[in-house]
Amino acid sequence: MNVHRTLATSARVLRQLRHDPRTLVLLMGLPCLLLWLIAWMFNNTRVLDQFGPLLLGVFPLIVMFLVTSVATLRERKSGTLERLMASPLGKVDFVLGYGLAFGLVATIQAVVVTTFSVGALGMDMPGPLWAIIMVAALVALVGTSLGLVASAFASTEFQAVQFMPAIIFPQLILGGLVMPREQMPAALEAISRVMPLTYGVQAMKDLSMSGDPGQIWSEVVVLVAFIVGAIALGSLTLRRRTV
Secondary structure, three states, X not given: OOHHHHHHHHHHHHHHHHOOHHHXXXXXXXXXXXXXXXXHHOOOOOHHHHHXXXXXXXXXXXXXXXXXXXXXXXXXXXOHHHHHHHOOOOHHHHHHHHHHHHHHHHHHHHHHHHHHHHHHOOOOOOOOHHHHHHHHHHHHHHHXXXXXXXXXXXXXXXXXXXXXXXXXXXXXXHOOOOOOHHHOOHHHHHHHOOOHHHHHHHHHHHHHHOOOHHHOHHHHHHHHHHHHHHHHHHHHHOOOOOO
C-alpha cells in the first residue's frame, strides 16, 4: 500500500463525482425524498419515529452499493483500471482509494439525511445525533465495500445492478426489518448473524429506544469488521478489465 497513490485515487474519484450532478442527487436527494414521502404519508402519526431510524440504515446501504458497483465496473470497462494497473498503482491502493472517497461521500450523505430527518421532518430520536450519523455512515460504508466486491464479478453495469437482489434483499428480509430476529426460525436467525445490515438495524433500534450510545459499540465493531473484510476481499478479487 502507498499512501500517496491511495489519496491520489480518492481525489480522482471525488473530482469525477463533483462533475456528476445526477449521481450526487441520487446519493443525497433520493433518501431525503423517500423519507419525506413517508413523513407526508403518515402525517400526525408516529410511523416516522418508529421506522425512520431503521430506514436511515437501509437507504445508504442500497444507494452506496449501486453507485460503487457501477462506478468501479465503469472504470474497468473504459480501460481506466487497466491503464492504472500498468502504473505503480496496486490493487490495494485502488480499492482503498475508492473506499476512502466513497467513505467520505457516505459520511456526508449520513449527515445530510440524518439532519434532514431530525431537523426538517421532526423525527424523534432519543439517541445523540453524532451516534445516529456514525451508524448511518458505517452502514453506507458497508454498501460501498459490498459494491466493490460485487463489481469484481460483474461484466456489465446491468449485471452489477442484478447483484443487488442477491446481496441486499436477503439482508432487508432477515436483518430485523420485517420481523424481530428473536421471532425467526433458528436457522434464519443464525443466517441473519452473518449479515452486516442486521447490526446496523440493531444499533438504530437501540438508539431509538434507549438513546444510550453505550449499547451500540458491539454492533459498531462488527460493522467495522465487515467493512475491512469486504475491502480486503475486493482487493483480492479485483480484475483489471472486463473480458
